[in-house]
Amino acid sequence: MDPRQVAEHLRFYQEIGITGISAEAQWRAREGKPGGQARPTIWTLQSIREDIGDCTRCKLATLGRKQVVFGVGHPSAELMFVGEAPGADEDDQGVPFVGRAGQLLTKMIEAMGFARGDVYIANVVKCRPPENRNPEPDEIGSCEPFLFRQIETIKPKVIVALGAFAAKTLLHSQDPISKLRGHVHDYHGAKLIPTFHPSFLLRSPGQKKYAWEDLKKALALMDREPPVSAGSGPDA
Numbered sequence: 001m002d003p004r005q006v007a008e009h010l011r012f013y014q015e016i017g018i019t020g021i022s023a024e025a026q027w028r029a030r031e032g033k034p035g036g037q038a039r040p041t042i043w044t045l046q047s048i049r050e051d052i053g054d055c056t057r058c059k060l061a062t063l064g065r066k067q068v069v070f071g072v073g074h075p076s077a078e079l080m081f082v083g084e085a086p087g088a089d090e091d092d093q094g095v096p097f098v099g100r101a102g103q104l105l106t107k108m109i110e111a112m113g114f115a116r117g118d119v120y121i122a123n124v125v126k127c128r129p130p131e132n133r134n135p136e137p138d139e140i141g142s143c144e145p146f147l148f149r150q151i152e153t154i155k156p157k158v159i160v161a162l163g164a165f166a167a168k169t170l171l172h173s174q175d176p177i178s179k180l181r182g183h184v185h186d187y188h189g190a191k192l193i194p195t196f197h198p199s200f201l202l203r204s205p206g207q208k209k210y211a212w213e214d215l216k217k218a219l220a221l222m223d224r225e226p227p228v229s230a231g232s233g234p235d236a
């Protein structure tokens with residue numbers, strides 16, 4: 001883990017009042033997970049959402065967003081998808097990945113043998129940037145701690161980073177997505193797999209086979225195999 005991630009981790013623990021960290025793997029174990037051990041719940045998704053409120057912590061609050069798009073899915077999902085930021089459809093509905101790209105993401109999830117409600121879907125930044133521009137560093141700095149809390153609460157085994165922006169932001173890397181994908185990265189106690197953003201896959205359907213390779217890798221990390229009906233992936 002690079003020094004920035006360590007610093008962010010420590011800042012997060014400080015924020016939630018933890019003053020010491022055990023080196024034991026069980027410290028992070030989740031109640032109800034195989035081999036897991038009960039520990040007090042520090043955050044719930046609802047309490048994180050309440051903490052965000054009608055957030056004005058960064059300038060995206062004043063640049064035309066309709067609402068905060070928090071995240072959706074199973075509160076203790078094994079598998080989590082993280083994208084960049086809400087677009088117009090998401091801003092309208094208050095739910096991440098509901099437009100055309102979202103429909104493809106749903107197909108990808110179903111090809112893996114899950115229903116959309118089995119996984120958790122969120123973005124690095126919770127408000128729509130104007131003209132769908134990339135979020136800026138100060139906006140990411142203000143919003144990313146909420147994503148960390150979501151991850152700490154959900155404790156997914158595997159996080160799939162959707163697209164170059166999410167992968168590079170989460171991994172604090174300048175490497176292109178073509179270099180980041182194909183590898184398993186450690187991230188906040190989970191395994192992180194970068195893959196292509198569904199919007200990119202809509203524009204470049206020939207790349208779907210590579211995304212499917214990434215999703216099969218994610219399944220293997222959860223000791224799962226794709227259902228036979230998945231064939232060679234969604235819409236392949």
Ligand code: SF4
Nearest residue numbers: 055058126127142143
């Ligand atoms: S992007 Fe995040 S930090 Fe900025 S206003 Fe929205 S919720 Fe708050």
